[in-house]
Amino acid sequence: MGVDSGHGTVSFDLVASVRTARRSLPRQHRALLDHLNAQETALYDWPREVLDLFVTLGETPPPRERLEGAAAVWLEARRLVAFNGPLLVAATEGLAERSRDEIVALFSTPTSLPLSRR
Numbered sequence: 689m690g691v692d693s694g695h696g697t698v699s700f701d702l703v704a705s706v707r708t709a710r711r712s713l714p715r716q717h718r719a720l721l722d723h724l725n726a727q728e729t730a731l732y733d734w735p736r737e738v739l740d741l742f743v744t745l746g747e748t749p750p751p752r753e754r755l756e757g758a759a760a761v762w763l764e765a766r767r768l769v770a771f772n773g774p775l776l777v778a779a780t781e782g783l784a785e786r787s788r789d790e791i792v793a794l795f796s797t798p799t800s801l802p803l804s805r806r
Contacts, residue, residue, distance in 0.1 A: 702730040702776055702792070706769075709793035725767050728796075732773035741770060759795045771795070 706728045710721065731737040735755035742749035745765050755761060760771045776795060780788040 702771060702773055703728055705789050705792040706730070706771060706796050708789055709796040712793060713796075726769060727767060728769050728771065730771045730773040730776070734772045734774050738770050738772075 710718065710728075713721075731741070735752055735758075738755060738761055739749045739752065741763065745763060747763065747765055749755075750761070755772075757775070758772060759775055760769050762769055776792060779795075780791050783791065
């Protein structure tokens with residue numbers, strides 16, 4: 689089943705995969721994310737959509753070049769992790785569902801996620 693990203697159909701629901709990965713995190717990591725009330729979204733016109741999101745929230749966005757290769761970015765005001773849809777789809781294209789979910793889990797783990805910093 690495909691998911692309409694607004695920029696074409698992708699072969700899987702990235703946010704669902706991230707949420708599945710979150711449920712498989714160690715209890716302490718889940719507790720931290722729950723305590724922060726962290727939420728997830730996937731953006732498919734990266735980095736334009738994430739830059740627009742920062743502006744919409746009244747925050748100063750990081751420089752565009754810092755976002756280019758980022759897997760995700762943390763938006764503090766909304767406690768939101770915005771994932772780079774094209775990067776994660778490209779990294780998991782053609783993989784079996786289990787393998788894809790494991791790769792997404794690697795990108796979703798708080799201790800290993802290469803978040804963009806301002």
